[in-house]
Amino acid sequence: MAEVSQDLTSLRVGFIGGGNMASAIGAGLIRRGVLKADNVWVSGRTTRTLGFWSDLGAHATLKNGEVVENTDVIFLAMKPQMLDDALAGIAKTITKCPPSKLYVSVLVGVTLEVLQTKLERIVQQPRVIRSMPNTPMMVGEGITVYCSKGTTANDEILVNALFSHVGISESIPETLMNAVGGLSGSGPAYAYLITEALSDGAVRMGVPRPMATKFAAQVLVGAGKMILETGRHPGQLKDEVCSPAGTTIRGIHALEQGGIRGSLMNAIEAAVTRSDELSSVPKLVEFVKRYFDMMSSSLILRKVCCSCCSHALRYENANFINLSRKFSSKSTVGCIGFIGGGNIARAIGNGILKSKLVEPPSIYVAEPYEPMQKPWLDLGTKVTNENGKVVENCDIIFLSVKTTALNAAATGIKNTLSVPVRDKLFISVLAGIPLSVLKKVILPVVPEARIIRSTLNMPLLIGEGCAVFSGDSSVTEEDIASVKTIMSGLGMCNFIPELQLNAASGLVGCGPAYMYIMIEALADGAVKMGVPRDLAIKFAAQTMYGSAKMVLETGKHPGELKDQVCSPGGTSIRGLHAMEKSGVRAALMDAIEEAVKRSEEITNK
Ligand SMILES: NC(=O)C1=CN([C@@H]2O[C@H](COP(=O)(O)OP(=O)(O)OC[C@H]3O[C@@H](n4cnc5c(N)ncnc54)[C@H](OP(=O)(O)O)[C@@H]3O)[C@@H](O)[C@H]2O)C=CC1
Ligand SMILES: O=C(O)[C@@H]1CCC=N1
Known part of the structure; x- marks a missing residue:
């Protein structure tokens, strides 16, 4: 090696x-x-x-x-x-x-x-x-x-x-070169198209464009890295994002109705078929002739408009986005609590421990279900059945129960407090539940509580998450600094108006699930063309991760980056054509719309 x-x-x-x-x-x-x-x-x-x-x-x-x-x-x-x-x-x-x-x-x-x-x-x-x-x-x-x-x-x-x-x-053996190339060589073009379509879907639901493209790319980065770093099956990771009757499963349904898996497999097959054609010498000769014919006419064009045709990749002049992903604004945080110890809480908890913000005994978790308690106990955190104990011991408490369990969680706090408490910071991760409802439920139990509503995603687990937060005027600058400190090792963190939160969550919260099925489908396409499964999954995840990082680090439009992958008459454009024929962009936009609608249903319940 x-x-x-x-x-x-x-x-x-x-x-x-x-x-x-x-x-x-x-x-x-x-x-x-x-x-x-x-x-x-x-x-x-x-x-x-x-x-x-x-x-x-x-x-x-x-x-x-x-x-x-x-x-x-x-x-x-x-x-x-x-x-x-x-x-x-x-x-x-x-x-x-x-x-x-x-x-x-x-x-x-x-x-x-x-x-x-x-x-x-x-x-x-x-x-x-x-x-x-x-x-x-x-x-x-x-x-x-x-x-x-x-x-x-x-x-x-x-x-x-x-x-x-x-x-x-x-x-790899030469016999696999065309098949792998249809996935990894052309794959960035598919990933850019997916980024652009996710961004379009979020813009359609009201998210401003720069934020939509940045979040879409970070969702691809996070999902790709989750597969590469955890080594778990994309289907399993997808299941962890899909709450029962939640927003993501609505989005997944829309994607499946749009035939997303078939379409991504078609893209790989089309690109590989084109590679095979290019491998055949007589066809190559014929192509060269056609290419030269075209080049001689385009040279005339080039003379006419050479200033606009003369752009090569100019990365050093590109408008690099300063992501300021890792926040430097350090604020001290005391004990951190979780009411509900499920998947998303574990992602946050693991991330906090990984970034060494607090030691395990400074994390309190209220979780009644024994199998869910085990991973927390293994981490060395304090685990209890009593919500009140968490609130008594922590100043910052994540509300991470299922959306349907909000009232039960608040009753659980009330019934298990041994002393009255007030003035705590609650961060809700409950999809769709607005600040007004959260306040109505929490304030009677914990007077003067400040409440932040958030949408986070699972790649927090590996430091590549994407999180959006909203709070009202009761939330202080210090609270915001604390949230940023907690998020510092977990990925991208943004405060946005509550009005945009449902729309952003259709992309941020649910997005990793969309990515996992796409990574699975890209891998299926490569397996169909002969690539071994383990290589196919690894390459699909790395392609998604690398392409998304290109969008984030170069600040270039995904469409421009896509063009750099698509050679005239080449393999990638064949793959993209197959994807466009099956309406991939519309399917991705539908997925975001469906998930947002489901968030709104929950909000308005
Ligand atoms: N883009 C991608 O994502 C990938 C591309 N590839 C492969 O990389 C190769 C290049 O693709 P890409 O970089 O996108 O294409 P570009 O068109 O960007 O670059 C091709 C370069 O080759 C030069 N060139 C053409 N003819 C000659 C010649 N006779 N002598 C010297 N230089 C010449 C061109 O010069 P001029 O502009 O002056 O004509 C140009 O600089 C292709 O074979 C493609 O299959 C492989 C994997 C991924
Ligand atoms: O589209 C093409 O033909 C080249 C090869 C792989 C990526 N770009």
Whole structure:
């Protein structure tokens, strides 16, 4: 396996083709300090992408031969249909005979056999690795699979080390390359489309656009990471988000009615079919001809409007979002209580303990159901049947019972208090229950209680949650600081007006369940095309996670990021077409609408 710590700063790396994929790999590695910009050489057919590389401090040239002469590892990073042209470019511009070099192809569908045969035109016995990376490498969360021919063990170790610095990297048999590529290579495009559609659904229900896109991306980050870190089945994780007769199951129903699983499987099959087509040499030749015909007419267009066509990926100039996810405003919190010790309470409790905000004995949990008590006892927290005990001992109390159990929880407090209490901060996680109702139920039992209403999601468990809070004027600045401190290790935290809370919860609270079934469906699609199940689930989750992180870290529109994945006439656009035909966007918007309607039903009960 790769030695990720291996020092690669003296390695000289070349890219023939400096577009989207080369930028994701090369700029990702340079920005992480893995490669020195001065050791990177990049060539293009035109100057379109070269300015980006010069600005980065790399050597940019129109001569492919210069790249081969000056580097040890050469990435072939042009479109598959431009391979012949690029190799001819090397032969034409080389000034001295290239010694043995390692070639790494990122070309979708082009087999090792074809690569080797073609490379033999310029070098004897070429060492070649066929790889399939993806663009979230730019933020260090890519996936690369590769296979090789004629290489040495050191070549594989080196390439694995390079790719491992910017994400997951695995060697697989060549027979699986197209199938995995349909999931991981094209997958970011599906994930961006899903992000955009979730954001549209939330906007439709009244959430402002920047908030909707940020929450949608964080839901993908959290869900993907939950699968990768817990190793649990996506279906199991989905079940934990779906309360009986709750909001999420309504959303899931809408997704299933929209045929979401079939549609995602279709997307993978369509992309893999296109890879298989690109692997077939006669079809490739025919495609090259069509491509050149199209290119000659688009070159005329380019002359007319070259300023607007000349945008390459310019990540360093991109409007990076300062997420301020981890709050620095530290406020001290005393003991923290939970009335109701179920899934979401455990997610919060685990997160609090993981971030070492308090020790386990400072957490009090009232939970009557014995099997639910066990995990809390195992954590070393104090567990009781008496709600009153929790309220007496804690200043901040999470109300985390089922929505239908609110009145019973308040009665439970009243009946088990040994002394009168007042002036506590309650944070309700009950979907749909408005502040007015919460106050009516809590204030008679705990006078002067300040109440915050929230929607949180399960990826809190691994520090990648998304939480939204609302409170009225009784909630103090100090309360807000305490909430932010509690949330500091749990993920993204936002205060919003109560009016927007139901709409946001249709995305934030329920969203992970939508993601889990989509990850499961993407994995099913890859399994259908021959990828082993464990790899398929891991790659599907990582693809979702990495793509969502791209949206959050680059601040670019998901549509723009999606375009960077979709090569003209390539595999990803085939997959997207399959998804659009089955109405995936409408299904996702319906899911949010249904969940919000259910929240409103609960609110108005
Ligand atoms: N985008 C993605 O998400 C992924 C892409 N890939 C693979 O990566 C490869 C590149 O895709 P992508 O980066 O998106 O495409 P881009 O169009 O963004 O980049 C292609 C680059 O190749 C250059 N090029 C074209 N012909 C030649 C030539 N004869 N000599 C030197 N350079 C040349 C282009 O220069 P110019 O602009 O001047 O024409 C451009 O810089 C494809 O093979 C694709 O299958 C694999 C996985 C994911
Ligand atoms: O769409 C394409 O063909 C390329 C390969 C995988 C991702 N983008």
